[in-house]
Amino acid sequence: MQPDHITAAMFAAALDKLRAKYTKEKQDAALLDLMRLERFEEGSCVQVMHLGPYADEPATLARMAEFTAQKGYSFTGRHHEIYLGDPKTAKPENLKTVFAPPGGPRVTESDGIRPRPASGRPDPAAPSFAAGA
Numbered sequence: 001m002q003p004d005h006i007t008a009a010m011f012a013a014a015l016d017k018l019r020a021k022y023t024k025e026k027q028d029a030a031l032l033d034l035m036r037l038e039r040f041e042e043g044s045c046v047q048v049m050h051l052g053p054y055a056d057e058p059a060t061l062a063r064m065a066e067f068t069a070q071k072g073y074s075f076t077g078r079h080h081e082i083y084l085g086d087p088k089t090a091k092p093e094n095l096k097t098v099f100a101p102p103g104g105p106r107v108t109e110s111d112g113i114r115p116r117p118a119s120g121r122p123d124p125a126a127p128s129f130a131a132g133a
Contacts, residue, residue, distance in 0.1 A: 011037040046073070046103045053092035062097060068103055077102040 015032055022029035046068050050060040062081075068074060079101030087095060 001024045002022045006037070007035055025130070044103055046075070047098060050097040050099060051093075051095070053095060054087070055092075057097065057099075064099060064101070073103045073105060075101040076104040 015035060018032055019029045021027075022032070046064055048060060048064055050057055065075065079099060082100070083099040084096040084098065085094060
């Protein structure tokens with residue numbers, strides 16, 4: 001996710017600058033073509049900091065899902081991962097990853113489908129929760 005002041009033109013200019021750098025350094029810039037600027041609002045989320053190797057992430061995600069279910073919530077969309085370490089330079093046990101899957105009240109068949117508020121913002125009356133609470 002990016003700050004609100006970042007525009008499509010700024011994003012394109014940054015990609016152009018990276019392409020030029022990669023070309024000058026004779027590096028493959030093909031992956032830059034997969035980058036995109038995307039904005040979305042999700043509302044509430046469950047968030048946790050995973051410490052350790054990427055191979056251990058599934059256990060952290062499973063604990064998040066269990067915690068979320070215990071609180072009467074479920075994951076409601078695509079989750080985000082924010083990498084705070086460089087796997088090329090950090091020891092695997094020192095890597096930090098923030099997981100932030102959107103969450104909301106658990107929907108059951110008897111509830112039907114609950115529409116998202118038109119604003120896309122979280123319901124201020126909804127309870128907040130955090131890992132370890």
